[in-house]
Amino acid sequence: MTSTCRMLQRCFAVFVLLVLASVARAQTPLPSWNDGPSRQAILEFVAAVTQEGGKDYVAPADRIAVFDNDGTLWSEQPLYFQLIFALDQVKVMAPKHPEWAEEQPFKAAIEGDRQALAAAGTEGLLKIVGATHTNMTTGAFSDEVKQWVKTAHHPRFKQPYTSLIYAPMRELLDYLRGNGFKTYIVSGGEVEFMRAWAQEVYGIPPEQVIGTTFVTEFQMQDGKPVLMRTPKLDYNDDGPGKPVSINKFIGRQPIFAFGNSDGDLQMLQWTAAGSGKRFAGLVHHTDAKREWAYDRDSKIGRLDKALDEATNKGWVIVDMAKEWKRVYAFENQ
């Protein structure tokens, strides 16, 4: 055997090892999860419901997985990102609304006056949401959201907001879909806001995004039909509204649900109540260093009753600080 031959052989062996290692890595599910109790519970659940002939087998069509969005799939601090979008939009829209320069709460939003904004309270915030989210067509609103997603940056991480999705949860979505699950978002967020980027960011198509809605009207504009978003609230997809909307939109009881706050409690209860093996999970924000730490006393994403019930019922509670190798994908860049 010549030395060239031997070298080629060695090269080939190294190449094969590299390929095998890469295949093994690709095949290790949920790589951003430490091998803790939550990851184990997920793997065991998926193995059980996908094993044909097994006692817990669930046909693919019934493998419905529902996820809350804010605080479950992406961050929600220091403010729900959709509210940050609304505040940003006031500035974008201000040139067409000269009256806002003197009108609260718009003046405060334009000037970034946090004190005045806080003083305007929920009512003020709803005014801002109404003005920035409605009285336009569905298409126009979607374009606004897409533009914002492309250009806005999170104040703490200086990253686009869509980079603040949780890498472990993004992997979980893929893992479930790879095992025949259909993944849905069921969020208190407004549905068109999420649909504008959910496909690209989560791989979740618009028809699998369920959320809060404004009353939308069919209108003819210059002989062309449009759907006009009105400021009237149509449906508040939160708390007990979640199982109701799951039934309305999906018509099947999910077998897998993930949330992070009391607003997800009824969705988790409804999922856990189905006959057969069920998975109910909570993301617990325990990581002040890499993300935020909050639960029972938080104004945003309060986790109190649902934490008690999850503990009592043995639902999966993900300790973010301990169980996630990384929170965001950009941490490893």
Place this chain on the structure above:
Amino acid sequence: MTSTCRMLQRCFAVFVLLVLASVARAQTPLPSWNDGPSRQAILEFVAAVTQEGGKDYVAPADRIAVFDNDGTLWSEQPLYFQLIFALDQVKVMAPKHPEWAEEQPFKAAIEGDRQALAAAGTEGLLKIVGATHTNMTTGAFSDEVKQWVKTAHHPRFKQPYTSLIYAPMRELLDYLRGNGFKTYIVSGGEVEFMRAWAQEVYGIPPEQVIGTTFVTEFQMQDGKPVLMRTPKLDYNDDGPGKPVSINKFIGRQPIFAFGNSDGDLQMLQWTAAGSGKRFAGLVHHTDAKREWAYDRDSKIGRLDKALDEATNKGWVIVDMAKEWKRVYAFENQ
């Protein structure tokens, strides 16, 4: 060559021919359609939007097809089948409601008194729908519908109601799905009524059935969560309500729509208004012999404005009598 051999050879040749003919038949799309203008328009449309690299190509994810149900996928005479179900249910439920024996319109429904029913008008009918469709859990209602579908028979054809689906339209659903389309029902009928049998009868899963809804409430009963159907109307999925619900549930503009009445006009307009190649079709009930003949003056499934607009815009209008080889699958049995 022995004669036995020759015989075997001939047998084999005949067998091959039979197999080939059967394959050819299976491959001929829409066999219950005569080769008229509507069938041609469907085939041409599907060929155009599925040809990769072609100017009209549409990616599979955007191949959304929406169908009205009553009068489009199944018959709707002499009365919407859901109303017949409601009237039948009054009799089923009567033993638990002794007061109905003397209370209109229930008395009329129990006694089959058409005159008294007609006198009770829309208000009376709504009372009957409310009493038979609500104040029960989603699961209980679904069970009632399934039981009715199994046992009730259409007065004219003496067939289960689900046998009164149109064979040509059932083939069309399969043909579209075989070409990567996602098929939806968008109907004025109540959603849970349709979901109880749509998967089995049309191959359309519950999450692709959109319809009129009652307000449903999340409740705890003996510590177990249930969804309770209340008598309050939630959404009337008819007329301009159809494009709105399409946007709400699907979040994409369909490229293909089929209806049969003025209640489908806005859905057809919304579909046709999308950029790129679009298909808008109407089933025209022209066949008094095999089905029913009605359009502009009918109380059920009135087709007047939509017929004018379809004519003006060159939408496909299916002349049932001329274009369908058979209306129902049982005709050939």
